[in-house]
Amino acid sequence: MTDAAVFRARGIGKSYPGVRANDDVSFAVDPGEIHALLGENGAGKSTLVKMIYGLVRPDDGQMELNGQPHQPADPRAARAAGVAMVFQHFSLFDALTVAENIALGMENPPPRRDLSAKIAQVSQDFGLPLNPARRVATLSAGERQRVEIIRCILQNPRLLIMDEPTSVLTPQEAELLFATLRKLADGGTAILYISHKLEEIRTHCDRATILRGGRVVDSCDPRAHSARALAAMMVGGEMRPIDRSGRQAGEVLLQVKRLSQPAPTAEGTALKGVTLTLRAGEILGIGGVAGNGQDELLTALSGEIRSAPGTILLEGADLSRLGPEARRSAGLLAAPEDRLGHAAVPDFSLTDNTLLTAGARKGLVCKGLIDRPAARAYAEAIIRAFDVRTPGPGTAAKALSGGNLQKFVIGREVMQAPRVLVVNQPTWGVDAGAAAAVRQSLLDLARKGTGVIVISQDLDELLELSDRFCALNEGRLSDPLPTEGLTLDQIGLMLGGAHGMEVAHL
Amino acid sequence: MIDPVALFLLLLSASTPILFAALGELVVERAGVLNLGVEGMMIVGALSGFAAAYHTGNPFLGFAAAAGAGALVALPFAILTQFLMSNQVASGLALTLFGLGLAALFGKPVEGVKAPAMISGPLGLNWIVWLGLLMVPAIWWFLNRSRAGLILRGVGENHDAAHALGYNVRRVRIAAIAFGGAMAGVGGAFISIATVLQWTEGMTAGAGWIALAIVVFSNWTAPGVLAGAWLFGGVTVLQLRLQAAGVRVPVQLLSMAPYLATIIVLVAISARQKLSRRAGGTAPGSLGQDFHALR
Ligand SMILES: Nc1ncnc2c1ncn2[C@@H]1O[C@H](COP(=O)(O)OP(=O)(O)OP(=O)(O)O)[C@@H](O)[C@H]1O
Ligand SMILES: [Mg+2]
Helix, strand or coil, X not given: XXXXXXXXXXXXXXXXXXXXXXXXXXXXXXXXXXXXXXXCCCCCHHHHHHHHCCCCCCCEEEEEECCEECCCCCXXXXXXXXXXXXCCCXXXXXXXXXXXXXXXXXXXXXXXXXXXXXXXXXXXXXXXXXXXXXXHHHXXXXXXXXXXXXXXXXXXXXXXXEECCCCCCCHHHHHHHHHHHHHHHHCCCEEEEECCCHHHHHHHCCEEEEEECCEEEEEECHHHCXXXXXXXXXXXXXXCCCCCCCCCCCCEEEEEEEEEECCCCCCCCCEEEEEEEEECCCEEEEECCCCXXXXXXXXXXXXXXXXXXXXXXXXXXXXXXXXXXXHHHHCEEEECCCCECCCECCCCEHHHHHHHHHCCCCCCEECCEECHHHHHHHHHHHXXXXXXXXXXXXXXXXXXXXXXXXXXXXXXXXCCCCCEEEEECCCCCCCHHHHHXXXXXXXXXXXXXXXEEEECCCHHHHHHHCCEEEEEECCEECCCEECCCCCHHHHHHHHCCCCCCCHHHC | CCCHHHHXXXXXXXXXXXXXXXXXXXXXXXXXXXXXXXXXXXHHHHHHHHHHHHHHCCHHHHXXXXXXXXXXXXXXXXXXXXXXXXXXXXXXXXXHHHHHHHHHHHCHHHECCCCCCCCECHHHCEHHHHHHHHHHHHHHHHHHHCHHHHHHHHHHHCHHHHHHCCCCHHHHHHHHHHHHHHHHHHHHHHHHHHHHCCECCCCXXXXXXHHHHHHHHCCCCHHHHHHHHHHHHHHXXXXXXXXXXXXXXXXXXXXXXXXXXXXXXXXXXXXXXXXXXXXXCCCCXXXXXXXXXXX
């Protein structure tokens, strides 16, 4: 065979109103290859793979699958042709069981009993334990992803597409994922892999195609380059190193005292005696595996869930019984992790989304009336300052690429100059360059005297940003340790339950 | 004094209109659409079923016509909510008002005439009663065991995910809305053709609203709908018996009883569900939300 490629794109182009999302994109994926697709937020990666999966139709260019022309009318046609995909935002049905979810993703699912047996078979072959009868709502992020992957594997795909699958996984889960992918690749499946985690791409991928502004700018062997070099190819220039200078811990801003709270949902985590102190100009990092109370801590601090009197004090004033709006006025702001639906209303324009949290502090609402020009100006200011790639402030939040929306929601809070800012997973799904910019903005904010709490699963991020570090484990917060001189071993201990490190305040 | 078996057979009849309407709405809501127009579709079914039965002399043709008419009046609602993205609550209310007005206008010619007699099935019960009872396991099977039912639930649970997997959200929802209309139409026709035996304006008397409530009460399950319909039917039959027996309670209070009982049970169950929602709510995830496909 002369052309062994499983998939080949020639001159693919796609335009959205005001954006050329893909332009003259050509590349090929070979069988047995894990092929990385790299690029900044908004570079057009998701758009490209959506075209391969039949969700979006290209304006021009041709695609080939196994040497045959590939023009799927819809995802079912693409699946029939041998393409499977795991989405950037989970595409699962919470109320349905694992088996039902898998059946919905297959073209001709076998009858129930056979399907359950097959699921059991595949989960054993690939070391991905999963109970077919469980409801998806009760699964962790890693388990949910297993559902998506098994759904794909059961179709024996020729080409498997994964759009940022590891952004919500713990490091162990990510390792397991790569072991699975390698097994699939060894079986001859071609894998197209999108991620912003350059280190992981360097260790696991065979080839990388780099997109910038919708065009292919480079193609290389990621193992032969450093992460810095890859990032430079993506942005088309060198990245600025992070500047941590000029900060000083000042007076105590925020005190959380023995904050306990039952789990808000069946799948949630109870907070147990969380105690912390935050000073002006300080960044406190909170690490931990997802599902150990991160969301609950954020909602307790933001005021979405109120706590017992005297548990949350801002500059001496008791905020425990106040709602989010009152806390914002007092200067305590929060940016939750889930950008679509929690931090932003997907169907609202960016302008309208600024009003959700910045109405009072930025004077966008005056005597009960919305000051549209001011809201628009504020949205434009965020777009400019945080380099949000979008046609303008009138765009609906959900039309932004994942990382760009993330920059927008962080920017919306940072630019309000809060006294205290709490962020959860601030760089989830954000490209390397933009992640550096978001982190820099948090450091700059702290330099001006704001106290910042960063909740994150990314240890490197926490070590880079924070002055003190503590771990959240099953709703308990460990005592903080200065980040300087902290070894990864110590952190591992703290995350793993940190016996002896958490007894102090109980 | 009151024979329990006879009473139960009466209950089966009395609960049939609501059973049909609520089963239809159950399927609609499982597909993620909230159609508040049940009352309107029922009354249109009541009139067109009655008129067709009267003119053809065949009650079964009447029920068929009622199903068709119910589905037909639901279509504007489907177009408004699925293509023009109108608000579902407002469109549903409009459908109820529209149906009530439409039936009142076209009902004039058949006012005062009598429906043709129906041949009863086993146990002296109307065949439509048996059909209604059969629909309960049928719809349960469809929702929980069939591929089409799984897709319908998927669409109702998370329309974005269903779209991403390549299912046609609109088509599924339009089919569900039409089915709901047909079922409501048959339910309404049962009142005019089999119970009252004539046409009067506003004769569905709020049954559509009760059907809507029962769907919530049932926790979106077919057996739950049956239980709810029987509760309402049972209290209806009982209060009629009490009225006939000349119990010294104002008639107005007795007539109120079925509605009141249903509402009280609904409130009690909802309060309990609110607690158990922590264990994972059961309402379809995308219920009442508009679906825009991004292309
Ligand atoms: N449905 C849509 N309507 C309008 N514009 C869109 C739509 N989908 C994507 N875009 C635009 O197309 C461009 C490419 O978006 P895409 O989602 O492909 O980026 P991406 O590379 O996947 O980014 P990220 O890493 O942040 O996920 C962006 O500018 C985005 O705003
Ligand atoms: Mg993307």
